[in-house]
Structures are given as structure tokens and as C-alpha cells.
Amino acid sequence: MTRTSPAGTPSADTFHVYDTTLRDGAQREGISYSVSDKLAVASTLDSLGVGFIEGGWPGALPKDTEFFQRAAQGELELRHSVLTAFGSTRRPGASVREDAQVAALLESRAPVVTLVAKADSRHIEHALRTDVAENCAMVADTVRHLVEHGRRVFLDAEHFFDGYAHDPDTALRVLESAVRAGADLVCLCDTNGGQLPTGLARTVEEVIRRTGFRVGIHCQDDTGCAVANTVAAVQAGASHVQCTANGYGERAGNADLFSVIGNLETKLDIPVLPEGNLTELSRVSHALAEIANLAPDTHQAYVGTSTFAHKAGLHASAIKVDPELYNHINPERVGNGMRVLVTEMAGRASLELKAAELGLDLSGSPEAINGAVRRVKELEAHGWSFEGADASLELLLRRELALAEGAGHEGAAENSVGASFGAPFELESYRVSLDHRPDGQVVSEVTVKLHVDGERVIATAEGNGPVNALDAALRAGLVPRLPWLDEVELVDYKVRILTDTSGTDAVTRVLVESRDEFLEWNTVGVHGNIVEASWYALRDAFAHKAIRRAGISEASLPGSG
Numbered sequence: 001m002t003r004t005s006p007a008g009t010p011s012a013d014t015f016h017v018y019d020t021t022l023r024d025g026a027q028r029e030g031i032s033y034s035v036s037d038k039l040a041v042a043s044t045l046d047s048l049g050v051g052f053i054e055g056g057w058p059g060a061l062p063k064d065t066e067f068f069q070r071a072a073q074g075e076l077e078l079r080h081s082v083l084t085a086f087g088s089t090r091r092p093g094a095s096v097r098e099d100a101q102v103a104a105l106l107e108s109r110a111p112v113v114t115l116v117a118k119a120d121s122r123h124i125e126h127a128l129r130t131d132v133a134e135n136c137a138m139v140a141d142t143v144r145h146l147v148e149h150g151r152r153v154f155l156d157a158e159h160f161f162d163g164y165a166h167d168p169d170t171a172l173r174v175l176e177s178a179v180r181a182g183a184d185l186v187c188l189c190d191t192n193g194g195q196l197p198t199g200l201a202r203t204v205e206e207v208i209r210r211t212g213f214r215v216g217i218h219c220q221d222d223t224g225c226a227v228a229n230t231v232a233a234v235q236a237g238a239s240h241v242q243c244t245a246n247g248y249g250e251r252a253g254n255a256d257l258f259s260v261i262g263n264l265e266t267k268l269d270i271p272v273l274p275e276g277n278l279t280e281l282s283r284v285s286h287a288l289a290e291i292a293n294l295a296p297d298t299h300q301a302y303v304g305t306s307t308f309a310h311k312a313g314l315h316a317s318a319i320k321v322d323p324e325l326y327n328h329i330n331p332e333r334v335g336n337g338m339r340v341l342v343t344e345m346a347g348r349a350s351l352e353l354k355a356a357e358l359g360l361d362l363s364g365s366p367e368a369i370n371g372a373v374r375r376v377k378e379l380e381a382h383g384w385s386f387e388g389a390d391a392s393l394e395l396l397l398r399r400e401l402a403l404a405e406g407a408g409h410e411g412a413a414e415n416s417v418g419a420s421f422g423a424p425f426e427l428e429s430y431r432v433s434l435d436h437r438p439d440g441q442v443v444s445e446v447t448v449k450l451h452v453d454g455e456r457v458i459a460t461a462e463g464n465g466p467v468n469a470l471d472a473a474l475r476a477g478l479v480p481r482l483p484w485l486d487e488v489e490l491v492d493y494k495v496r497i498l499t500d501t502s503g504t505d506a507v508t509r510v511l512v513e514s515r516d517e518f519l520e521w522n523t524v525g526v527h528g529n530i531v532e533a534s535w536y537a538l539r540d541a542f543a544h545k546a547i548r549r550a551g552i553s554e555a556s557l558p559g560s561g
């Protein structure tokens with residue numbers, strides 16, 4: 001816990017990536033970290049290799065105090081990062097040696113302390129109810145006291161940009177009081193998040209020129225410019241950036257750690273992570289979203305699952321020639337991957353690329369490609385969507401390939417909406433009934449009639465809803481004859497009601513996520529009746545398992561969609 005500079009990063013102490021997820025990020029609405037969560041977040045950030053991890057405000061929040069205690073007792077082993085405590089200066093008119101908050105900062109045993117201080121004369125006078133001279137004395141006394149006790153000190157100049165615009169002399173005087181007392185750097189904070197890149201960069205450059213101090217930057221995202229402002233500040237001379245994982249923070253959030261790192265490494269050639277760790281960016285982003293119990297942003301720069309996904313046919317045609325024509329970097333550099341989405345906008349190139357992604361070669365079968373394009377557009381017109389259902393799309397592509405090759409596979413020539421390929425059984429019929437029992441329970445019962453290997457099978461099952469009952473009845477009839485179907489687990493079930501603008505009856509789209517020991521896969525079904533839509537999705541889920549088991553697609557299996 002005595003190290004005060006980052007270890008193992010190429011830029012070491014020359015350039016700081018400072019993470020404040022556990023303090024500023026935790027102020028996001030909907031986030032509430034336990035102490036165990038905070039330890040897990042810190043460990044994950046350290047595995048990425050950020051320079052500094054701000055653990056919270058010891059003495060002000062009991063959970064933060066406990067976090068630092070447990071970290072000091074050995075529950076947090078950091079290989080790359082330096083643990084930092086956040087806190088305020090002494091109170092106006094008080095002795096720094098008798099200030100409980102300052103004492104808590106020392107008791108945290110964090111080797112680095114970040115002090116927050118007002119840099120706007122209006123805040124000093126109206127919020128702190130003191131004058132500029134006392135405010136600067138509070139800063140100097142606290143910095144000097146911490147340095148004397150062996151701590152490295154950073155200063156967060158709160159409301160700096162607003163304060164500098166209103167009264168530049170006071171704002172600079174606050175910075176000077178910290179640096180003269182021993183602070184290593186001053187971080188200029190856009191606390192209200194109201195700055196734009198050009199003006200912010202101009203101020204940063206001017207402050208560096210007038211003071212010669214080492215300057216950092218902390219940006220909120222109230223104008224949607226936190227990342228742009230951070231990068232602009234670096235280009236203007238800042239060498240310390242404060243960010244939060246996935247942009248978490250109060251109001252609109254903070255500068256996104258992963259977007260900032262992506263820009264620094266790939267655009268400005270500033271090596272801020274240990275060698276090879278840039279490929280961990282996507283994994284760490286998703287892991288921290290999981291700890292925060294928030295869904296990852298699929299459209300997040302660099303790390304979102306849709307960030308390198310291409311939908312337009314024109315894009316796919318260019319990507320087929322050279323992926324770099326429509327990707328600003330190789331997505332693998334940040335641990336992400338390129339995907340081709342197949343929709344009604346898809347052309348031949350899109351489907352050919354998507355087929356290759358799924359392990360199918362359609363390049364020698366123009367009939368199959370043409371049929372698949374036609375089929376996708378026809379189904380999309382009825383409300384189907386294959387963007388998140390790779391397994392159903394693979395079945396459709398195999399169906400068209402079988403038709404083109406004249407394979408005569410049973411069911412391959414079926415032309416009704418919802419036709420599939422590869423199911424190891426046929427449905428004769430199913431019947432759904434609802435039983436409202438005297439005890440108030442409502443139970444669904446489904447009877448299915450199936451044909452498996454030439455045998456007619458009838459099975460009945462109950463469930464807590466018609467779809468659950470249908471799934472149970474299918475398994476009851478199929479598993480004794482196809483025991484490997486018992487390996488398929490239904491993980492998730494989503495329903496969306498699609499309303500036709502022409503005023504016709506609503507259509508239901510069902511997305512089913514399934515998995516076995518090795519993979520997860522998504523299938524889709526659409527119909528005016530939710531049970532029928534669910535039947536399509538469940539049938540495709542079983543058919544996909546059957547095709548994989550048969551070894552047709554062992555070389556390249558589709559993922560989770």
C-alpha cells in the first residue's frame with residue numbers, strides 16, 4: 001500500500017488514467033455498491049491496468065471507510081493501480097490537525113489522497129460561507145499536512161471552468177495554494193458539465209501557460225461532451241484524466257473510461273495500459289456493468305456489442321472487399337468483434353458475410369443467396385427480425401442452401417411464413433387449455449401431437465403459462481426418443497407486441513435464448529398468437545441443437561446472437 005505511482009504501464013507516471021467509478025460513478029441513480037462489490041470493481045480495474053483507483057470518501061461514508069479498512073488488511077491486492085482516497089480540506093476556521101475528515105484520510109492508509117476544493121469565488125462565498133483567503137489557507141494547510149504524513153496529493157479544483165470564466169484570478173490562486181503546499185497536480189473539474197471542447201481546451205492551454213503546473217481534467221457529461229472534452233484537454237496539455245467505467249455518474253454521467261482509453265491509445269498513440277491489455281477493454285466494461293447490475297450499453301463506443309455491427313447492404317459490400325473501409329479500427333484491438341446484421345436492408349454481400357460468420361459458404365451458390373435475400377425481406381415484412389436471432393437465421397440459410405442444391409430435405413421446400421429447417425420432428429397439432437382452480441391457481445395445460453422417426457407421439461404437460469406448458473409438453477414427448485434435447489435449457493424469453501400502422505391486429509414477436517453445456521443461441525418466432533410465435537422459436541431452438549449434434553456446423557458455431 002506504499003506505492004504512489006502506477007506500475008507496469010508504458011507511460012507510468014508521465015500520464016495518469018485515474019478511475020473514480022467507486023466514488024463519482026457510484027452517484028449514478030440505480031447504483032448501490034456493497035463493500036464486496038467495491039472490492040470486486042477495484043480488482044477488475046486493476047486487471048485492466050488503470051493508474052489510480054479512487055476508492056471513495058473514508059470518514060464520510062461508512063461503506064467507504066470499511067472498504068479502505070478491508071483493502072489495507074489484504075483483501076485488495078493491486079498489481080498495476082494505486083489506491084486513492086477522496087476527501088475535503090479542513091473546515092473554515094478549524095485546525096487541520098483536529099479535523100476528523102482529514103484524519104480519516106490518513107487512517108485510510110491510501111498512499112494517494114485527492115482533495116476537493118472550491119475554485120469558484122461564488123461557491124467559496126455562498127456555499128462555504130468564507131472568503132478566498134481562508135479557502136486558499138484551507139487548501140494549503142490540508143495539502144501540507146498530508147504531504148508531511150507521507151501522502152501524495154492531487155487537488156480536484158471543483159467548478160473550475162465556471163469559476164475561471166467568472167473570476168480567473170481567484171481560480172488560479174486556489175491552484176497555486178495547492179501546488180506551493182506540495183500537491184503533485186491540479187485537476188480542473190467541469191463540475192456542472194456545461195463546457196464544450198473548443199472553449200475547454202482553450203482554458204486548459206491558458207492555465208498551463210500561465211502557471212506551468214501539471215494539469216488534469218475531470219468532465220461531467222451534461223452536454224454529451226465529456227469524452228470529447230477530456231480528449232481536447234489532453235491535446236491542450238493535460239496529463240491526468242479522471243473517468244468512470246461506462247460513464248457512470250450522477251445526472252448524465254462522467255467521461256467514459258473505455259472511450260477515453262480507446263481514443264488515447266488508438267487515436268493519440270498514448271500508451272496508458274500495460275502492453276496487451278487494450279484487448280481487455282470490452283471484457284472489463286461488461287464485467288463492471290454486471291457488478292453494477294446494469295445492462296451493458298450495446299451502442300457504447302469501442303466496447304458495445306453493436307459498435308462494429310453493420311446493417312446496410314452498401315456497408316456489407318465494402319466490408320467484403322476490405323473490413324477497414326467501414327471500421328475505424330480493427331475491433332479486435334479492444335477485445336470486440338465485427339458483426340453483420342441481416343434485416344430487410346440486407347443485400348447479397350450482407351448475407352454472404354453473415355453466412356461465413358455462421359460457418360456456411362454460400363459464395364458458390366448464387367441461387368441460395370438470392371433465395372435467402374428474398375426470404376429475409378418477406379419475413380421481415382411480416383414482423384420477423386433476425387438481428388438478435390442468429391440460430392434462426394442459420395436455419396433459414398441452410399434451408400435455402402438445401403433448396404438450391406436440390407437436397408430434398410423434408411420441410412426444405414415449405415414456403416409458409418415461419419418455415420424452418422432441420423427439426424428432428426414434425427408437429428401435427430397442439431391444444432392449449434386454461435384451468436382456473438378453486439384455490440385461485442391458474443394453470444395452463446398443453447397437449448401436443450408429434451411425429452418422431454415415423455412414430456406418432458402424444459404428450460401433455462402443465463405449466464405456469466401457455467408457453468411454459470408448451471415447452472414442457474414438447475420435452476415430455478421428445479426427450480424419451482431424443483434424449484439429447486434434455487441438454488437444451490431455456491434461458492430467457494422476451495415478447496414484443498408489434499402494431500401494424502395500417503390498423504390491423506397486433507403481431508407478437510418472441511425471442512428465445514437457449515443454451516447447453518457449450519453454447520448459447522437465440523431463435524425468433526412471429527405470429528398474431530403468442531403461443532404460435534413461441535412454438536416457432538422453440539422449434540428453431542431444438543432444430544439448431546439437432547443440426548449442431550449432427551456435426552453439420554462443428555467448424556464454426558453461431559454464438560449467442
